[in-house]
Amino acid sequence: MKRLLLLAALLAGFCSCADEYGYSVRDHKIVYNTPPRPAGQQSMLGFACDPIDTVRIGVIGLGDRGKDVPKRMAYIEHASVVALCDLMPERVERAQKSLVKRGAPRAKYEFTGEDGWKELCALEGLDLVYLAVPWQLHTKMAVYAMEHGKHVAVEVPAATSIEECWALVNTSERTRRHCMMLENCCYDFFELTCLNMAQHGLFGDVVHAEGSYIHNLDPWWDNYQGDWRMTYNKDHHGDVYPTHGIGPVCQVLNIHRGDKMDLLVSMDTDAFAGQDKADARYGKGTVDYQNGDLAATLIRTRKGKTILVEHDVVTPRPYNRMYQIVGTKGYANKYPSPGLALGSESLEGAAYDNLDAEKYMSAEQRDSLLAAYKHPIAREIEALARKVGGHGGMDFIMDYRLIYCLHNGLPLDEDVYDAAEWSSLVELSEVSIKHGSMPVVMPDFTRGEWDRTDGLRFAVK
Numbered sequence: 001m002k003r004l005l006l007l008a009a010l011l012a013g014f015c016s017c018a019d020e021y022g023y024s025v026r027d028h029k030i031v032y033n034t035p036p037r038p039a040g041q042q043s044m045l046g047f048a049c050d051p052i053d054t055v056r057i058g059v060i061g062l063g064d065r066g067k068d069v070p071k072r073m074a075y076i077e078h079a080s081v082v083a084l085c086d087l088m089p090e091r092v093e094r095a096q097k098s099l100v101k102r103g104a105p106r107a108k109y110e111f112t113g114e115d116g117w118k119e120l121c122a123l124e125g126l127d128l129v130y131l132a133v134p135w136q137l138h139t140k141m142a143v144y145a146m147e148h149g150k151h152v153a154v155e156v157p158a159a160t161s162i163e164e165c166w167a168l169v170n171t172s173e174r175t176r177r178h179c180m181m182l183e184n185c186c187y188d189f190f191e192l193t194c195l196n197m198a199q200h201g202l203f204g205d206v207v208h209a210e211g212s213y214i215h216n217l218d219p220w221w222d223n224y225q226g227d228w229r230m231t232y233n234k235d236h237h238g239d240v241y242p243t244h245g246i247g248p249v250c251q252v253l254n255i256h257r258g259d260k261m262d263l264l265v266s267m268d269t270d271a272f273a274g275q276d277k278a279d280a281r282y283g284k285g286t287v288d289y290q291n292g293d294l295a296a297t298l299i300r301t302r303k304g305k306t307i308l309v310e311h312d313v314v315t316p317r318p319y320n321r322m323y324q325i326v327g328t329k330g331y332a333n334k335y336p337s338p339g340l341a342l343g344s345e346s347l348e349g350a351a352y353d354n355l356d357a358e359k360y361m362s363a364e365q366r367d368s369l370l371a372a373y374k375h376p377i378a379r380e381i382e383a384l385a386r387k388v389g390g391h392g393g394m395d396f397i398m399d400y401r402l403i404y405c406l407h408n409g410l411p412l413d414e415d416v417y418d419a420a421e422w423s424s425l426v427e428l429s430e431v432s433i434k435h436g437s438m439p440v441v442m443p444d445f446t447r448g449e450w451d452r453t454d455g456l457r458f459a460v461k
């Protein structure tokens with residue numbers, strides 16, 4: 001009977017996807033389901049676990065990204081890397097050496113091969129599984145780790161489909177384990193300062209924000225183990241790597257802490273440069289490359305704000321995360337060089353045709369304001385973060401905050417709903433594009449609790 005109903009719906013053109021985490025097409029919109037919370041699960045909003053004296057960490061994936069995790073953790077009080085895992089034994093050994101070099105003990109447990117990660121997740125006496133593996137493995141490993149009682153920190157994007165996003169949310173809610181996506185750009189210095197300025201009202205009401213991932217990956221395509229990244233991109237339209245752009249601006253806009261991303265529209269170019277690269281890599285005519293050179297996604301929130309996110313990893317545009325905050329009383333942008341403009345007093349008496357009258361504040365004013373509003377977390381840890389490094393220090397601040405919150409039994413800065421919402425753009429942008437840029441009504445991973453929390457606050461003891 002269920003099958004018959006489904007078939008009827010499909011024939012009528014109303015339903016494109018039958019499962020409970022899927023969508024239907026209604027009134028020229030793609031509407032994603034938000035299924036009720038299964039019995040036995042509780043919201044993870046504001047969740048904190050008991051304080052952990054020393055956070056015992058297992059790292060899975062020790063490639064370009066993961067290789068520096070043990071070293072960074074070795075600088076952090078109350079953190080101890082006790083287990084390492086990679087497909088390749090030499091990468092485990094490289095990570096061991098980085099621990100020793102920093103004066104930390106070698107990790108007690110080592111795992112290699114395709115399934116070594118399962119043994120790591122099952123270890124007794126492990127608190128946190130830290131995942132820096134290819135995207136295709138993130139959710140599978142995160143879910144398994146939570147099922148085995150571990151908190152999870154997972155690289156970006158945490159999930160590549162809506163079904164995976166819900167798997168993270170449901171597993172975290174059922175097991176009462178943290179699942180933090182490691183969105184490091186939320187911890188970059190300019191973004192932290194702007195977040196602080198926004199929370200102090202300097203921009204007035206923030207009405208629009210932008211963030212992107214524009215990074216020509218030409219020098220790196222060969223580095224990804226098993227070609228996982230090009231393999232994913234060649235098969236998918238849309239913004240396959242949205243979280244560096246969307247994460248920091250969602251924090252400024254208090255997404256699921258008073259507002260909610262509601263409606264999304266995506267559009268992409270054809271794959272011009274992408275196809276050329278695939279032809280060069282796999283042979284002309286071998287691959288029909290899907291990922292457009294540029295994918296742009298526009299989102300409207302429940303409170304009437306907008307967000308623009310772009311993805312471009314194949315053109316020669318210089319690195320740019322397009323970070324911009326547009327408020328009723330002020331504006332900030334990070335690239336190509338940081339700029340601030342507050343208020344419009346400078347425009348009084350300006351001639352109508354004098355377009356130069358609209359100015360950023362001077363570099364001196366800007367720098368003194370940025371210094372005055374430096375985020376308390378950056379103030380606390382900046383010197384060590386810059387010394388240890390990791391994208392200029394933001395990776396260290398992220399790890400430091402993760403351990404600080406776990407050690408002190410505090411809610412994490414980025415929760416499982418952030419992981420799901422930010423990662424959801426991977427599928428939602430692709431589905432919009434595949435339907436001729438049709439608007440998409442986004443699912444609500446908090447299941448109606450998006451305004452239960454009054455603004456984002458980073459917890460401190």
Ligand SMILES: NC(=O)c1ccc[n+]([C@@H]2O[C@H](COP(=O)([O-])OP(=O)(O)OC[C@H]3O[C@@H](n4cnc5c(N)ncnc54)[C@H](O)[C@@H]3O)[C@@H](O)[C@H]2O)c1
Pocket residue numbers: 060061062063064065066085086087088091113114115116117132133134135137155156157182183184223224225226391
């Ligand atoms: N936040 C950031 O700034 C940032 C930067 C780079 C990469 N990343 C993310 O980090 C992740 C890894 O990227 P990367 O550049 O290090 O890729 P990589 O290919 O260099 O490393 C992936 C590692 O995972 C290992 N691996 C694969 N399958 C495994 C398995 N079954 N068990 C154990 N190990 C396995 C590989 O051997 C490899 O060493 C990706 O999710 C990527 O998006 C994030």
